Amino acid sequence: MPQITPLEERVLKLPVRKSPYWETLEYCRHIGIQKTGQNTGHWVARIRNKSGGYKQSTLMSWHSEANQFSEAVEMACSWFSSPSVSAVAADPYPKGSKQGLAYCPWGSEFTLGHALDDYVKWKRIAATQSHFASLVSLINHHILPRLGHILLDELNGRHIIQFSVDVLETPPKRGNQKPGPRRKLAELSPDELRKRKKTLNTLIGVLRLAVKLAWENGSTESERAWRCIRRVPISDQPRTIFLSRQECVTLLESCRGDLRDLVQGALYTGCRVAELSNLKVRDVACDVFGIYVAPLKSRRPRYVFLPDEGLAFFLALCAGRMPDDYVFRHRSGYSWQGRHKHLFKEAVRNAGLPEEFVFHGLRHTYASQLVQAGTPLIVVSQQLGHANTDTVSRTYGHLAPQIREVQVRTHFAELDMSYAEKARGLSEKFQELSKSLQGNDWREYGKLEPVHSWPRSNFVTSDSEVAQLLLGFEGPDCEKKSEASDWR
Secondary structure (H helix, E strand, O other), rough: OOOOOOHHHHHHOOOOOOEEEEEEEEOEEEEEEEEEEEEEEEEEEEEEEOOOOOOEEEEEEEEEEOOHHHHHHHHHHHHHHHHHHHHHHHEEEOOOOEEEEEEEOOOOOHHHHHHHHHHHHHHHHHHOOHHHHHHHHHHHHHHHHHHHHOOOOOHHHHHHHHHHHHHOOOOOOOOOOOOOOOOOOOOHHHHHHHHHHHHHHHHHHHHHHHHHHHHHHHOOOOOHHHOOOOOOOOOOOOOOOOOHHHHHHHHHHHHOOHHHHHHHHHHHHOOOOOHHOOOOOOOOOEOOOEEEEEEOOOOOOOOEEHHHHHHHHHHHOOOOOOOOOOOOOOOOOOOOOOOOOHHHHHHHHHOOOOOOOOHHHHHHHHHHHHHHHHOOOHHHHHHHHOOOOOOHHHHHHHHOHHHHHHHHHOOOOOOOHHHHHHHHHHHHHHHHHHHHHHOOHHHHHHHHOOOOOOOOOOOOOOOHHHHHHHOOOOOOOOOOOHHHHOOO
16 A cells, blocks of 8 residues: 555545645646545646636546545646646746845946845845745835846935835735736825835835945945935824724634634734744643744744633643644644635624724734733733834833823822822722723723824935925825925
């Protein structure tokens, strides 16, 4: 009998169902197994066509005792390349992220493309894998097509101005979809402009570091190239979409079994979906009353402490499983990464929650609940894995007025004994007053109206042309600013 491979072992554990289980060979090219019985079924293949739908074909019978994967892949590739299929199929593109720049440094003159190539070589050994992949994608999509050809010694502020306008007016790219039409700054809503400026500031940070590294390496003698690269001023919008405890319960009830475990794990830990997807049984209750989270977005691992019911939940999931098993798995047996989005969106819709609420909102819900309960910001930041409290303070600080209220009322030293006695007699009235000020819905206490993304003041120096190009309009109530003094 042929030896059973790990792939076939996973297939044997899959339940029988009408729809196939798919595996991506290339994006827009898939192979799958349709299980009609526990040990029988069919190999199938499908392509994504140019209209956005799918075309599917049965390849051959599947038997649990035969090692057929390689043969099935050959048959699928033959079907993909057949004239009738290739004529209607969308163009495929490889799985995974690109690991190098779409730029070949050549010539004796040092361009910005050369500087970015040197920077990427350094980040390849200095950054985490996920951060490196995002960095390469950002440089290839945004920076190289616009600035890669410019000689580094000729780079100046006007190049950066035009680059900034191009990025802000270009709609975001989502997956392999074609981008929408370019829109003027005046046509963008405050929230759209805020999000695009966040992207721009990320790109500006990459540019500045790459150019400064080239200067430090002696590739240019001029400091102007990196000194002319400045971030765009922006006023962050605090997080206002998070769930009450009753909404959390409603959401959990709207999730199917495997998704419910993942969502509940996020609510107990505040972890990102990728961190939960990589969590193994051996990481639960190891050394601390909680879980160990391996490095992902940064190189810093961390422990996340759990409440009693949270640890009971994780121990129940891990019962009877091997140390190297993943705690959370899609019911197909594969990792959750990338497979939760449409299921979570459906659960949100069924729960009657805001359409814009995404899985990452569970992390905000976790942090908001801790802040509202009076947890010190340093503790919240350590639980979330932030290097300091700045991010937590910016994002959730508007939720903490109750904390200040409690701290002031509890720790203020008595000054006038007569009023102190009078206050003790009014304790019930004060309790009602505090409750009425906070409102019935604890989320409303910190509710803020949307604000424009330009801050009230900043210290960016520039001329009137920069203000004309970048400030524009932010809405019907915003006046266009054209004088450099408006920026200072």
